[in-house]
Amino acid sequence: MAEEFTIAPVRRLLKKAGNLRVNEDAANILRTFIGEYGTRISEFAVENALKDNRKTILERDIKKAAEKVWIPESMQTE
Amino acid sequence: MAEEFTIAPVRRLLKKAGNLRVNEDAANILRTFIGEYGTRISEFAVENALKDNRKTILERDIKKAAEKVWIPESMQTE
Numbered sequence: 001m002a003e004e005f006t007i008a009p010v011r012r013l014l015k016k017a018g019n020l021r022v023n024e025d026a027a028n029i030l031r032t033f034i035g036e037y038g039t040r041i042s043e044f045a046v047e048n049a050l051k052d053n054r055k056t057i058l059e060r061d062i063k064k065a066a067e068k069v070w071i072p073e074s075m076q077t078e
Numbered sequence: 079m080a081e082e083f084t085i086a087p088v089r090r091l092l093k094k095a096g097n098l099r100v101n102e103d104a105a106n107i108l109r110t111f112i113g114e115y116g117t118r119i120s121e122f123a124v125e126n127a128l129k130d131n132r133k134t135i136l137e138r139d140i141k142k143a144a145e146k147v148w149i150p151e152s153m154q155t156e
Contacts, residue, residue, distance in 0.1 A: 004087040013082050013116045014135055018124030021134040030119060030140045037115050038091045041108060046096030056099040057092055062108045 004035050041065045082113050119143045 010031045014022045044065030049057045088109045092100045122143030127135045 004091050005083060006087075009082040009084075010116065013113070014120045014123065017117065017120035018128070018135075020124060020127055020132075023134055023136045025137040026123070026135045026140050029137050030116065030123075033119065033140070033144050034112055034116050035091070038088065038108065038112050039095065041111065042092045042095035045092065045104070045108075046098060049098055050096070054098075056101055057096075057104045058101045059103040059107050062104050062111070066111050 004038065005031055007031055010034065037069065040069050044068050082116065083109055085109055088112065115147065118147050122146050 007027055011022055011027050014020075014027060014030065041062060042065075045057050045061040048061040048064050049055070085105055089100055089105050092098075092105060092108065119140060120143075123135050123139040126139040126142050127133070
């Protein structure tokens with residue numbers, strides 16, 4: 001399971017969204033989802049770099065990968 | 079812009095996916111995407127809690143919110 005992230009920034013995100021109390025299980029599952037989202041994008045980004053015979057992941061690899069997973073609304077309207 | 083997360087865990091996710099070099103802009107945009115993903119889920123989760131007249135965000139609020147944004151594959155097959 002991808003749990004790269006610490007819990008503190010996850011709790012901050014939740015607090016910022018509405019200043020409600022945050023149940024511990026709620027923070028933990030959001031941490032898991034965030035880790036899986038990041039892992040998924042990372043894997044597609046690596047595929048994109050390898051397809052181009054590159055040994056470096058570039059910004060465009062991430063952008064292309066994100067499109068396959070989920071496109072942030074603010075990016076769609078650019 | 080949601081940049082709650084530090085760059086180190088983002089770089090680790092990218093390294094773990096393929097051990098390629100990671101361009102700085104690539105890591106930064108992934109950090110942004112991850113922050114936006116987390117923010118989006120957090121906002122839906124707050125809505126879900128408020129609809130139920132709760133002052134606490136629960137695990138089910140996050141799960142329901144994640145379905146609106148993006149469902150991790152591993153969760154779909156549960």
